[in-house]
Each structure stands twice: as C-alpha cells, then as structure tokens.
Amino acid sequence: MSLEASARLSSSAFLTACRGERPDHVPVWFMRQAGRSLPEYLKIREGTNMLDSCFQTEMVVEITLQPVRRHQVDAAIFFSDIVVPLKAIGVDLDIVPGTGPVVAEPIRSAAQLDQLRDLESDDVASVLAAVSALTDELGPTPLIGFAGAPFTLASYLVEGGPSKDHRRTKQLMYSDPELWHALLGRMARIAGQFLRLQVEAGASAVQLFDSWAGTLSRADYLTYVQPHSAAVLDSVADLGVPRIHFGVGTGEILGAMSDAGADVVGVDWRVPLDEAVRRLGPDAIVQGNLDPTTLFAPTEVVHARAAEIIAQGAAARGHIFNLGHGVLPATDPDTLTRLVDFVHQQPVPARS
Ligand code: CP3
Numbered sequence: 233m234s235l236e237a238s239a240r241l242s243s244s245a246f247l248t249a250c251r252g253e254r255p256d257h258v259p260v261w262f263m264r265q266a267g268r269s270l271p272e273y274l275k276i277r278e279g280t281n282m283l284d285s286c287f288q289t290e291m292v293v294e295i296t297l298q299p300v301r302r303h304q305v306d307a308a309i310f311f312s313d314i315v316v317p318l319k320a321i322g323v324d325l326d327i328v329p330g331t332g333p334v335v336a337e338p339i340r341s342a343a344q345l346d347q348l349r350d351l352e353s354d355d356v357a358s359v360l361a362a363v364s365a366l367t368d369e370l371g372p373t374p375l376i377g378f379a380g381a382p383f384t385l386a387s388y389l390v391e392g393g394p395s396k397d398h399r400r401t402k403q404l405m406y407s408d409p410e411l412w413h414a415l416l417g418r419m420a421r422i423a424g425q426f427l428r429l430q431v432e433a434g435a436s437a438v439q440l441f442d443s444w445a446g447t448l449s450r451a452d453y454l455t456y457v458q459p460h461s462a463a464v465l466d467s468v469a470d471l472g473v474p475r476i477h478f479g480v481g482t483g484e485i486l487g488a489m490s491d492a493g494a495d496v497v498g499v500d501w502r503v504p505l506d507e508a509v510r511r512l513g514p515d516a517i518v519q520g521n522l523d524p525t526t527l528f529a530p531t532e533v534v535h536a537r538a539a540e541i542i543a544q545g546a547a548a549r550g551h552i553f554n555l556g557h558g559v560l561p562a563t564d565p566d567t568l569t570r571l572v573d574f575v576h577q578q579p580v581p582a583r584s
Contacts, residue, residue: 233368233434235549237372238373240371240372240542241372241373241374241436242360242409244306244307244372244373244374244497245257245258245259245306245375246259246261246306246307246437246552247374247436247437247474249517249550249552250437250474250476250495250496250532250550250552251307251521251550252270252475252515252517252549252550254379254580255580256577256580257308257525257575257576257580258308258542258551258552258553258575258576258578258580259552259553259555260305260306260546260552260553260554260566260571260572261305261306261307261309261376261552262299262303262305262357262554262555262558262578263309263340263478263498263554263557263558264309264549264558264559264561265273265299265303265309265559265568266295266296266298266308266309267311267384267429267558267559267561268313268443268561268567269559269560269561269562269563269564269565270298270302270574271369272298272302272566273295273298274294276291276294276295277291277295281326281327281502282313282327282329283315283319283325283326283540285315285326286312286313286319286359287316287358287421288358289312289358289359289361289365290362292310292312292366293309293362293365293369294351294365295311296309296310296311296362296366296375297366297369297370298307298371299532299568300370302565302569303565303568303569303572304569304572304573304578305374305438306373306552307373307374308366308370308374308375308376309375309378309432309439310362310363310366310375310376310377310378310398311433312359312378312381313327313333313404314333314378314379314384314385314388314425314430314441315327315380315385316356316359317351317355317356317379317422317423317425317426318348318357318385318389318422318514318581320347320351320355321347321349321350321351321355321357321422321424321517322347323346323347323348323389324336324337325357325388328393331393331394332388332393332394333388333394334391334392334393335388335392335393337392338389338390338391338392338400339389339390340390341402343357343417345411345414345418348415348418348419348422349374350421350422350425351407351421351422351425351426351429353429359417360433361433362378363375363430363433363434363435363484364433364434364580366434366581367433367434367435367436368434370406370513373436374436374437374440374533375434375437376436376437376438376441377426377427377430377431377435377437377438377439377477378427378430378438378440378441379423379424379426379427379438379440379441379523380419380423380440380443380478381419381423381440381441381445381457381460381461381464381465381477382416382417382419382420382423382454382457382460382461383401383416383419383441383442383444383445383448383457383461383463384441384442384443384444384479385419385422385423385461386401386415386416386419386443387401389415389419390404390415390453391543397447397521398444398447399520400443400527402584405452405456406521406570409417409456412456412555413456413460416456416457416460417460417463419460420460420461420463420464420467421463423440423464424463424464424467425467425487426473427440427464427467427468428468430468431468431471431473432471432508435473436473436477437473437474437475437476437477438468438473438474439475439476439477439478439498439548440461440464440465440475440477440480440494441478441479441480441533442457442461442477442479442489443478443479443557444479444480444481444502445457445482445485445489446479446480446481446482447481449484450485450488450565453485453488454488455458457538458488458491460533461477461489461493462491462492462493462561465492465493465494466478466493469493474495474496475493475494475495475496476494476495476496476497476498476519477489477490477492477493477494477496477497477498478497478498478519479498480500480556480557481502482499482500483499483500483501483502483503483508483511486503486511486512487511487512487564488497488559489512490512490516496517496518496519496552497512497516497517497518497519498519498520498554499518499520499521499556500520500521500556500557501520501521501522501523501524501555501557502555502556503521504521504543504544505518505520505541505544505545505547505548505551506544506546506547506575506584508520508521508548508552509547509548510547511575513540514547514549515549516548516549517549517550517551517552517584518545518548518550518551518552518556519550519551519552519553519554520541520555520556521554521555521556522534522537522538522541522554522555522556522561522571523537523555523556524555524556524557524558524559524563525560527555527559527563527564527567527568527571528562528563531567531570534567534570534571534574535570535571535574538553538574539578540569541553542575542581543581543584544579545581546582546583546584547583547584552563553575
C-alpha cells in the first residue's frame with residue numbers, strides 16, 4: 233500500500249474513533265452486514281455450503297465488499313465465521329443453515345484436546361489471500377478481522393452445537409476446572425493465531441466475539457474466562473491495531489471485558505451507551521448499540537433511536553455506531569442504507 237493510501241486509511245472515521253480521536257463524522261458499520269439480509273449475498277451463495285464458501289477466496293472478497301458498496305458503511309467485516317480456524321485445523325464440524333455450528337464429536341475429555349493443534353498460515357491460505365485482496369480493493373475503508381473468543385468457541389465444541397442454557401459447557405467448567413482451563417487455553421491460542429494472521433495479511437482492526445459470555449455471572453467470567461480472552465487480546469497487542477471486544481447480554485461484565493485488554497468495548501442494546509461509559513470510565517471507547525429489531529420499525533422510529541444513541545455515545549471518548557447484535561436476516565437492506573445515510577448526516581456531538 234502506498235504511503236498516501238495508508239494515511240487515508242489511518243485517518244478514516246472508523247480508525248480515528250477507535251483511537252479516541254475526533255472523526256469528521258460518526259463512523260458506522262453493522263455486525264453481520266455481510267450476509268443473508270442481502271439478495272446479492274443469497275445469489276452468490278446459492279449451491280455453496282457456508283463453510284466451503286469461507287475458504288473460497290473470490291467469494292469471500294465479493295461477499296465482504298457487498299455491504300460496503302451498497303450501504304457505504306465505514307468499515308468492512310471480513311466474511312468468515314468463528315469456527316473457520318477450528319475447521320482449518322481439522323475439527324469435524326459444519327454450519328447447519330438455521331441452526332449454526334454443529335460439531336460431530338463434542339469435546340469433553342483431555343484425550344480429545346490433542347486434536348486442537350495450533351493454527352498455521354498454510355491451514356488458512358485461501359482465507360488470508362482474501363484478506364490481502366480485500367485490503368487492496370477497499371483502499372481507505374478499514375477491514376475488520378475477527379475471531380470467536382475462547383468461551384464462545386468452547387461452548388460450541390463442548391455442547392456440540394448451539395445451546396440455550398450452555399449446560400454442558402458450565403458442567404465441564406464447574407466439574408473439571410483443569411480440563412476447562414486447558415480447553416480455553418487451546419481456544420485462546422487458536423483465536424490469537426487467527427487474529428494475528430488476519431492483521432499480518434492486512435486487516436486494520438480486530439473484533440473478538442464473545443457472543444455467549446453474557447450467560448456467565450461476573451464472578452465466573454473473571455475466574456473461568458477473562459484470563460483466556462485477555463491472552464487472545466494480549467497476543468495481538470504488539471500489532472498496533474484497535475481491538476474490539478463484544479458480547480451479548482454483557483452489561484454486568486462490561487468492565488471485566490474492557491479489562492481483558494480491549495481498546496473498544498462493544499455494547500448490546502440493553503445498556504444505554506452513557507450508562508456503559510459510567511460503568512467503564514470516562515476514557516472508554518464504545519461501539520453500538522441499536523437493537524437489531526428496531527430496524528423493523530418505521531423509519532422515523534429507527535432514526536429517532538439512532539439520534540438518541542449518538543447523543544448517549546457522546547459520553548465516551550470515542551463512539552462507533554453499530555447495532556447491539558447482528559443484522560437479522562429478514563431486515564430490509566434499504567433500511568440499513570438509509571440508517572447509514574442518517575448517521576453520516578448527524579454532526580459529531582461534543583463530549584457530554
Ligand atoms: O457480516 C458479518 O458479520 C459476516 C461475517 C460473520 C459470520 N459469522 C458469517 C455467517 C461473522 C462476524 C460471524 C460471527 C459468528 N458466527 C458469531 C459471533 C457473532 C454473533 O452473531 O454473535 C457466532 C456466534 C457464529 C456462529 C454462527 N455461524 C451462527 C450462530 C450462525 C447462524 C446460523 C443460522 O443459520 O441461523 C452462523 C452461520 C453464519 N455465519 C451465516 C453467516 C453469513 C449464515 C450462513 C448462511 O448464509 O446460511
């Protein structure tokens with residue numbers, strides 16, 4: 233990348249806000265912006281299995297670019313999945329449409345841990361080729377790499393699939409702490425390796441998704457999970473890219489997720505951003521947090537809520553506008569385009 237191009241990238245609204253500096257407009261992107269809400273996504277994915285598509289360089293590039301082209305969002309999120317590095321090291325799993333990741337042989341014993349080897353760049357060569365191609369294609373628009381956090385990854389491996397109560401995961405956590413910490417340690421290494429490889433290939437920020445950490449009490453999060461998420465975030469600290477840490481229903485553990493080493497804390501819609509900043513401290517940089525179901529309301533309601541969130545975000549040192557969780561597949565893409573437009577038209581508020 234030329235010097236001029238990298239200067240434009242670095243001064244993008246998204247990276248400026250991630251550093252806690254004042255951007256020229258409020259940056260906005262959406263979790264799950266690349267995916268089923270877009271007809272062009274459904275078309276290109278026709279006939280290709282989800283996990284296979286994540287390893288097809290050209291398809292990954294195209295799907296990642298689709299929402300950037302359509303909505304003019306301020307950042308691209310890499311099209312992949314949290315289970316891609318596990319698949320890449322040979323774990324027998326699939327992503328079942330309408331269900332999510334399903335693991336053929338759930339991991340519940342020490343002997344099974346051995347199959348969770350380190351991730352090498354060769355395992356994800358086609359994935360990293362997409363990252364490199366994207367950084368060229370995107371120019372001044374930042375690419376966000378991501379990984380699943382140790383707890384969320386482990387929950388799929390232990391349960392064998394999605395779970396409402398995470399009963400087996402917690403059973404292992406409480407009954408065999410040694411095996412638990414060994415498993416989360418393995419997950420942390422793999423997640424850290426996946427993030428590092430993406431940044432080395434050109435990603436300019438990373439997000440660690442601990443989607444299901446909100447099922448834990450603060451005490452359990454601190455004992456059983458936080459050290460491992462901290463290890464992931466620490467393992468990429470030297471790369472100098474912003475590290476976003478996000479989970480759902482994590483209002484009670486926002487401080488602990490920040491303390492794990494996050495530069496930006498993702499907040500779901502349950503906690504207003506000014507309250508999140510009160511919990512995190514005045515130096516916090518936050519991302520969020522429109523309830524994704526709001527997008528099914530009339531435009532005036534969507535925009536009024538968005539304005540409220542921008543005002544609440546003024547309590548933070550930096551605010552990146554996003555949803556409080558991913559775009560729901562039934563969302564009308566035009567609603568997202570209009571919302572991006574609306575956010576871009578709002579003045580950047582003075583800090584409150
Ligand atoms: O825009 C983007 O964010 C696209 C990249 C992305 C995907 N998955 C693509 C995907 C990202 C960042 C993820 C992360 C992910 N995957 C998380 C953390 C984020 C969150 O939403 O909490 C989790 C928990 C997963 C596991 C997973 N993969 C689930 C729960 C599902 C949905 C299953 C379903 O069909 O309802 C998937 C599949 C998946 N990952 C899809 C996409 C676009 C849908 C696949 C399809 O098109 O059929």
